[in-house]
Amino acid sequence: MPGRIEDYALVGDLLTAALVGRDGSLDWLCLPRFDSSACFAALLGDPDNGRWLIAPAEPDGPYARRRYRGDTLILNTEWETATGQVLVTDFMPRREGAPCVVRIVEGLSGSVDMHMDLRLRFDYGRVLPWMRREGGALTGIAGPESVWLHTPVRLTAHGKAHTARFRVSAGEQIPFVLTWHPSHLPAPDPVDAFAALRATETYWQEWLRPLTYHGPYRDAVARSLITLKALTYEPTGGIVAAPTTSLPEGIGGSRNWDYRYCWLRDGGLTLEALLRSGFTAEAEAWRGWLERAVAGRPQDIQIMYGIAGERRLNEWEADWLPGYEGSRPVRIGNAAADQRQLDVQGEVMETVYLTVRSGLRPRQHMVSLQRLLLDDLERAWTAPDQGLWETRSPPRHHVHSKVMCWVAFDRAVRLAEEFGRSGPVDRWRQVRDRIRQEVCEQGFDPVRSTFTGAYGTPELDAALLLIPQTGFLPPDDPRVLGTIEAVRRELDADGLVLRYLADSGPSPDGLTGPEGVFLACSFWLADALLLIGREDEARELFERLLSLRNDVGLLAEEYDPVTRRQLGNFPQAFTHVPLIRVAYELDRHATEHRRGVPRPGD
Numbered sequence: 001m002p003g004r005i006e007d008y009a010l011v012g013d014l015l016t017a018a019l020v021g022r023d024g025s026l027d028w029l030c031l032p033r034f035d036s037s038a039c040f041a042a043l044l045g046d047p048d049n050g051r052w053l054i055a056p057a058e059p060d061g062p063y064a065r066r067r068y069r070g071d072t073l074i075l076n077t078e079w080e081t082a083t084g085q086v087l088v089t090d091f092m093p094r095r096e097g098a099p100c101v102v103r104i105v106e107g108l109s110g111s112v113d114m115h116m117d118l119r120l121r122f123d124y125g126r127v128l129p130w131m132r133r134e135g136g137a138l139t140g141i142a143g144p145e146s147v148w149l150h151t152p153v154r155l156t157a158h159g160k161a162h163t164a165r166f167r168v169s170a171g172e173q174i175p176f177v178l179t180w181h182p183s184h185l186p187a188p189d190p191v192d193a194f195a196a197l198r199a200t201e202t203y204w205q206e207w208l209r210p211l212t213y214h215g216p217y218r219d220a221v222a223r224s225l226i227t228l229k230a231l232t233y234e235p236t237g238g239i240v241a242a243p244t245t246s247l248p249e250g251i252g253g254s255r256n257w258d259y260r261y262c263w264l265r266d267g268g269l270t271l272e273a274l275l276r277s278g279f280t281a282e283a284e285a286w287r288g289w290l291e292r293a294v295a296g297r298p299q300d301i302q303i304m305y306g307i308a309g310e311r312r313l314n315e316w317e318a319d320w321l322p323g324y325e326g327s328r329p330v331r332i333g334n335a336a337a338d339q340r341q342l343d344v345q346g347e348v349m350e351t352v353y354l355t356v357r358s359g360l361r362p363r364q365h366m367v368s369l370q371r372l373l374l375d376d377l378e379r380a381w382t383a384p385d386q387g388l389w390e391t392r393s394p395p396r397h398h399v400h401s402k403v404m405c406w407v408a409f410d411r412a413v414r415l416a417e418e419f420g421r422s423g424p425v426d427r428w429r430q431v432r433d434r435i436r437q438e439v440c441e442q443g444f445d446p447v448r449s450t451f452t453g454a455y456g457t458p459e460l461d462a463a464l465l466l467i468p469q470t471g472f473l474p475p476d477d478p479r480v481l482g483t484i485e486a487v488r489r490e491l492d493a494d495g496l497v498l499r500y501l502a503d504s505g506p507s508p509d510g511l512t513g514p515e516g517v518f519l520a521c522s523f524w525l526a527d528a529l530l531l532i533g534r535e536d537e538a539r540e541l542f543e544r545l546l547s548l549r550n551d552v553g554l555l556a557e558e559y560d561p562v563t564r565r566q567l568g569n570f571p572q573a574f575t576h577v578p579l580i581r582v583a584y585e586l587d588r589h590a591t592e593h594r595r596g597v598p599r600p601g602d
Contacts, residue, residue, distance in 0.1 A: 002027055002043045002324060005247060006550035006566040009066060009075045010227065013092035013099055014234035017243040019043060019570070020075060020090050022064055022551075024055030031145075031180040032099050034233060034240050034307055035260045039147060039180070041125035044246060044321045044330050047117070048160065049125030054088055054103055054176065056081050057115040057165055066551055071222050072204035073230055074197070075552070084110020086168055093196040094203055098188040100179040102196055107168040116164040116176070118155070120147055124318045124332070128160060135187055138162060146183040150190055151176040210278035213580075215587035220546055223553035224576035225277055228270070231573050233307040237285025238262040238293075239270060240307060242557070242569035248327035249515040249558050249568045256327055257390075258334045259557075259569040261313055263304045264290065265343065265388065266574060268350035273580040275358050287355055291366050294348060298373040299380075301348070303341045303390070304334065313337040336390035343388055345377045346404030346411075353411040356419055371423060374412055378431055381405040387454070388463050389499060392511060397455035399443040400463035403472050406435040410471065436472065440479070449482030453500060460490050462499045462521035465528045475531040484528050494561035495544065497521040516558035516567040519545065523578035530585050542582050555579070 008019040008027070016036065018029040028043040030036045042051035056079050065078045074091040085108035092101050105114060120129050120140040129140035129147070138149040149155075153174060155162045168174055175193035207229065213221045231240050245258035267290050274283035293309040294301050302311060315335035323330050352370060355361075381402065384395035409432035415421040416428075442455045453461030464483050468475040491498040499518040502511070522545055529538035549555050550566070555575040557568025 001046065004565055005324075005556050005568075005570050006554075008043075008554075008570060009068075009090075009550075009552045010230055010243070010554060010571055011073055011075055011090050011092050011101070012230040012243070013095050014230070014232055015095055016092075016099060017230055018090075018092065018101055019244070020077075022066060022077070024053055024064075024077060024088060026052040026090070026101065026103075028244060029101065030243070030260070031147075034231075034243055037123045038125065039120055039122050039145070041121060041321065042119075043244070044318075044324050045125055046322075047119055048121070049321060050119050050121030051117070052101075052103075052119070052178065053115070053117040054105060055079070055115060056086060057113040058082065068223070068226075068552055069201060070205065071208045071226065072201055073226060074201055074204070078108070079112070081110075081112050084108070084112045084170065086112040086114065089197065091197065091200050093191065093200050098179045098181045100177055100191050100196075102191065102193045103176040103178075104193055104197065105168050105174045105176070107170045107172045109170050111167055111169040113165065113167050116153065116155075116166070117161055118149065118163070119161045124321060124330075126318070126320050131157070131162065137187075137190075141183045144183055146181050148179045148181060148188060149176065150179070210280075212276070212278040213584060213587070215583065215590075217542075217546070217583040217586070220549070220553065221277070221580050221583045224579050225273075225279065227554065227571050227576050228273070228573055229279075229282065231571075232282065232285070234285075236292075236308045237282075237287075237289040238305070238307040238309070239266065239286055239289075239573055241266065241574060242572050244569045245332060246327070246330040247324050247556070247567070247569045250327075250513050251325050251560075251563075251565075251567070252327055253511075253513040253515070254327075254329065255511055255513070255515055256323065256329065256331055257336075257569070258313075258315070258331050259572070261304045261306055261334060261337070262289065262293070263574075264294070264301075264347045265303065265341075266577065267347045268354060269577045269581070270573070271351055271354050273577050275354065276584055277580065280358075280360075283358070284360060287351060287360065290348070290351055294369065298345075298369060298376040301344060301373070302337050303339055303344050304337050311337070336386070339386040339390055340383075340395065341387065341390070342377070342381060342383070342385045342398075342401040343404035345373055346407035348373065349408040349411040353415055356415060356421075367421075370412065370415075374408065374423075374428065377405060377408055378427075381431075381435060388461075396457070397442070398461070399439060399451050399453060399455070400461060400466065402435055402439045402443065403467060403470060406432055406439070406472055407470050409435070439472075444479060448486055449479070450486035451479065451483045459500060460487055462487055462491055462497050462518065462524065465497075465521065465524040468528060468531045469524075475528075475533075481532060484525070484532065488525065491521075493517045495541070496559065496561055497525050516560040516565075518558050519548070519555055519572070519575045520557075520578050523575070523582050526582045527578065527585060530582070530589055535586070535589050538582070539586055542586060545579070 040050040129142040242259035246256035249255035315333040387398035496517040554571040556566035556570035557572040
């Protein structure tokens, strides 16, 4: 069985990433890109679906401590055994040639017997490669792929695995370097594990220098930004939602999706987090990916794209994999790419507005696309859609989608008013006002004093918490206050926030079974509480959310407050982005309070 989701840590090279368990097993790795097939897929099955274990050999389970090496993506796992202490350092060097994973075993005290178990399986655990020794390395080849393992340790074929038992003593360092390479090319150049370690540590230390946050949550913000960088496909600037597929939103359930793609819904929030934190180059790269991805006709804009802007993300099922703890199906690709979600135009316009406001210059085709996009949205905003959560149920008039349509026209008006951008501003204002009037009339329940998830339904949606953040209504508007209270009351799960009620009657998403609390929604609540002047409650909720991070500071998509487990794809960019925002907002509110600046409710 794989470990719990929170038992994993992330290492990566800015083109792909691996998950390493607390037990020393590397259970997930797609090569050469995030969206490539996995050569280790035990995360979605068992060791025979592919894994690479390096750990002490003693059977009684030694105590392990993990940490990242400072502000880097270098993972240190330290075991204390009856005979000594040992450290395993895992990382992926920035790619200069072939991608590789480096694992260094170092004796700290005494001597420790170690065990290595390598089970290569290409194509998501389905293809058993042909293994052979060549040029001092163990190689695995199948079809277009090959993997090369260099190590001074003697390896033995054992069934469908290659294993080793070796002893490491204090002061001794033993490297393992696993390299992926197209099988038709000559052998890749060997990698010096120790030189790569020094270069990797220097890179991450230098990368984080621009960080502008110096408040009490500095470590959480830094780790979240490092995670966002680790989820970036460096050649294009695209940021994947997560490096995994099909980690379940409910154990044993079917809400299992492939998140190794880039969502437009993350655009404005991610751009704000990067710009606010001082990472202008990353913001520029992400903005550039988005601009290229949406180029073309506005009616063809998708909600998500591949890491290089690919549009075809065909969804299929890897039926040979049993799924994480039996959670099936295992999906590859994501059919939601074909959905109609009206909020994405708002995300694009928010990104354009943030770009101009920050002093970045949008490409010329984005200036032209803006007018065409708004012309298309002026006709389309009255239609139902699939909503923010990519439901697999019939389209509805989702309130959040309509609010984001309002955002699209509002940001166009602001661009004209604040920066002199041309356009039919009076018409945009009229459409903006019509949208707000309709939403307030058809999307608001006056009896419960709350906006609802969709027109004509009593169900709530945690995305309603974003209304004051968008500027659709001011934070002190009674309808906003009533909505925040309704969400806290009706979507509460042990003080955290469900995105909607998925397990009481027909679910809005068209699926069955429960799910955990969506962690981004709880960060949204903390943000909303700050906006209405309830700083103490916001800080208490924020610090509780920080306590849910695993031992190396990572968060998944969801959390189960009953079993106290993380759920969903991991680590999740959409969770770490609002963490960054709320940390900055708490720091700003505290600073203003010290200066005597009036706050809402004063």
